[in-house]
Amino acid sequence: MLLLALDTATPAVTVALHDGSSVVSESSQVDARRHGELLLPAVDRVLADAGLRLDAVTGIVVGVGPGPYTGLRVGLMTADTFGLALGVPVHGVCTLDGLAYASGIESGPFVVATDARRKEVYWARYDDVRTRAGGPAVDRPADIADEVAGLPAVGAGALLYPDTFPDARAPEHVSAAALASLAAERLAAGEELLEPRPLYLRRPDAQVPKNYKVVTPK
Amino acid sequence: MADSRDEPLVLGIETSCDETGVGIVRGTTLLADAVASSVDEHARFGGVVPEVASRAHLEAMVPTIERALKEAGVSARDLDGIAVTAGPGLAGALLVGVSAAKAYAYALGKPLYGVNHLASHICVDQLEHGPLPEPTMALLVSGGHSSLLLSADITSDVRPLGATIDDAAGEAFDKIARVLNLGFPGGPVIDRYAREGDPNAISFPRGLTGPRDPAYDFSFSGLKTSVARWIEAKRAAGEDVPVRDVSASFQEAVVDVLTRKAVRACKDEGVDHLMIGGGVAANSRLRALAQERCEKAGIRLRVPRPKLCTDNGAMVAALGAEMVARNRAASSWDLSADSSLPVTEPHVPGHAHGHDHDHVHEVSKENLYS
Ligand SMILES: [Zn+2]
Numbered sequence: 378m379l380l381l382a383l384d385t386a387t388p389a390v391t392v393a394l395h396d397g398s399s400v401v402s403e404s405s406q407v408d409a410r411r412h413g414e415l416l417l418p419a420v421d422r423v424l425a426d427a428g429l430r431l432d433a434v435t436g437i438v439v440g441v442g443p444g445p446y447t448g449l450r451v452g453l454m455t456a457d458t459f460g461l462a463l464g465v466p467v468h469g470v471c472t473l474d475g476l477a478y479a480s481g482i483e484s485g486p487f488v489v490a491t492d493a494r495r496k497e498v499y500w501a502r503y504d505d506v507r508t509r510a511g512g513p514a515v516d517r518p519a520d521i522a523d524e525v526a527g528l529p530a531v532g533a534g535a536l537l538y539p540d541t542f543p544d545a546r547a548p549e550h551v552s553a554a555a556l557a558s559l560a561a562e563r564l565a566a567g568e569e570l571l572e573p574r575p576l577y578l579r580r581p582d583a584q585v586p587k588n589y590k591v592v593t594p595k
Numbered sequence: 596m597a598d599s600r601d602e603p604l605v606l607g608i609e610t611s612c613d614e615t616g617v618g619i620v621r622g623t624t625l626l627a628d629a630v631a632s633s634v635d636e637h638a639r640f641g642g643v644v645p646e647v648a649s650r651a652h653l654e655a656m657v658p659t660i661e662r663a664l665k666e667a668g669v670s671a672r673d674l675d676g677i678a679v680t681a682g683p684g685l686a687g688a689l690l691v692g693v694s695a696a697k698a699y700a701y702a703l704g705k706p707l708y709g710v711n712h713l714a715s716h717i718c719v720d721q722l723e724h725g726p727l728p729e730p731t732m733a734l735l736v737s738g739g740h741s742s743l744l745l746s747a748d749i750t751s752d753v754r755p756l757g758a759t760i761d762d763a764a765g766e767a768f769d770k771i772a773r774v775l776n777l778g779f780p781g782g783p784v785i786d787r788y789a790r791e792g793d794p795n796a797i798s799f800p801r802g803l804t805g806p807r808d809p810a811y812d813f814s815f816s817g818l819k820t821s822v823a824r825w826i827e828a829k830r831a832a833g834e835d836v837p838v839r840d841v842s843a844s845f846q847e848a849v850v851d852v853l854t855r856k857a858v859r860a861c862k863d864e865g866v867d868h869l870m871i872g873g874g875v876a877a878n879s880r881l882r883a884l885a886q887e888r889c890e891k892a893g894i895r896l897r898v899p900r901p902k903l904c905t906d907n908g909a910m911v912a913a914l915g916a917e918m919v920a921r922n923r924a925a926s927s928w929d930l931s932a933d934s935s936l937p938v939t940e941p942h943v944p945g946h947a948h949g950h951d952h953d954h955v956h957e958v959s960k961e962n963l964y965s
Contacts, residue, residue: 414929420701446650450649450687450691455694459698462699577650581646
């Protein structure tokens with residue numbers, strides 16, 4: 378087994394190779410505005426570090442969010458197209474599950490929250506590092522304060538709103554290494570993973586920009 | 596004549612607006628033109644909603660690539676390159692296509708060519724009428740662009756002579772259709788009504804046609820306001836709006852200015868060919884009047900079939916094939932989507948070999964549209 382895992386649902390552009398027993402190589406950069414530019418060079422680097430070529434990969438693992446849409450799509454489109462070109466399966470994993478898995482919190486319950494912008498968080502509640510108890514959902518921190526009261530929380534969304542998440546902890550961002558390890562574990566156990574489809578959790582803003590189709594710069 | 600098998604086999608991806616296009620060409624021969632459109636999802640908003648378009652691109656991309664390969668009867672392994680619209684266009688929508696093209700090229704071990712959407716609109720005519728004459732004068736008219744471009748070499752030298760200073764021509768069609776309650780998009784339906792109307796019934800203004808106005812720039816905003824006011828006055832007076840005559844007279848005002856300026860540009864620059872592209876090139880009156888005026892001026896008119904005029908992947912593949920044929924530098928893996936890529940940059944070469952182009956880049960940013 379050789380899994381290529383990637384996630385662009387948070388400000389992190391993260392890529393890892395996993396051979397079924399451990400992570401072979403990985404790369405993580407944090408730059409919320411350059412997912413499109415950073416992802417392919419990161420894949421290339423991770424493969425080069427392992428001395429492998431892309432066609433050795435037997436499956437793709439991709440974080441399906443939730444996450445801000447534009448960046449999220451970069452990872453999903455890349456994973457889909459790799460799958461098509463290589464003829465290998467593409468597995469989806471909830472990005473928050475990757476954060477939960479990497480949290481190292483030994484006994485639950487706990488919460489994972491990422492930044493959904495617009496003063497909201499994407500969040501889910503976990504019984505332990507492998508078991509999501511509810512969600513994911515998108516909410517304003519103040520609106521879920523009662524539900525998460527007293528629970529440890531990981532992720533940038535938790536660190537951003539200390540009033541709601543007083544026990545906020547690292548990791549801040551998801552790592553493809555954690556995503557790959559979780560996926561490898563589940564695949565080995567014969568579990569089905571998610572379809573590689575985005576978890577947007579919000580309807581599109583149906584606003585037509587003023588010069589809606591203008592593609593000629595002025 | 597060279598064996599066509601020697602010509603580059605290129606797959607092109609286009610996602611700058613609401614069409615997910617994947618085309619495959621061999622040199623100047625069209626092999627496949629697969630398009631999935633999200634236009635119906637935008638209709639109720641009266642315009643393209645960027646986030647709706649981007650979501651649709653992600654869904655449609657892989658099936659559309661598969662459909663194009665099947666239609667062309669070729670294997671992805673045999674491709675000589677992958678081309679993609681790097682800009683201009685809607686940023687989020689472009690990024691989906693660029694991500695797909697990069698991943699596809701990387702996985703297949705093929706060179707990647709990020710190309711310019713406007714240059715692609717011109718280059719697509721090679722699939723219809725054979726190699727472009729050099730230089731070529733091009734009039735690009737759609738919901739997003741109204742430009743007069745002069746190209747001496749479609750892979751390296753495209754010069755903007757003029758462009759709209761406000762609305763694009765296709766945008767004006769959409770807005771007037773909205774005022775007339777004819778739905779979205781407005782181009783085809785106005786064309787249809789106009790066929791039964793009198794183009795001289797109402798005299799609407801011709802923007803920027805005065806002696807002191809810029810010779811090649813366009814303006815459709817004043818026309819749009821004038822038509823809307825005329826319609827509202829009729830309604831206020833309790834009279835029926837003659838939809839056919841309004842459509843015909845409005846359309847005539849648009850195509851009169853477009854063709855007049857395009858023919859003048861050909862004469863001024865000594866160019867004996869005019870190509871018209873973009874969605875509005877499907878307009879029957881624009882085609883007829885352009886034909887008439889070009890004949891009178893001794894200019895050969897080249898207009899691709901309507902399906903190649905609207906946004907599609909074949910046009911991107913056509914320009915990509917030309918990049919391969921002329922040994923232009925491929926793009927690098929960190930290629931980004933550039934929503935305002937200048938028309939003077941037909942492609943986005945990788946930085947490793949791009950010193951000449953970097954220079955062009957600096958110069959063009961200053962001179963463009965100033
Ligand atoms: Zn276009």
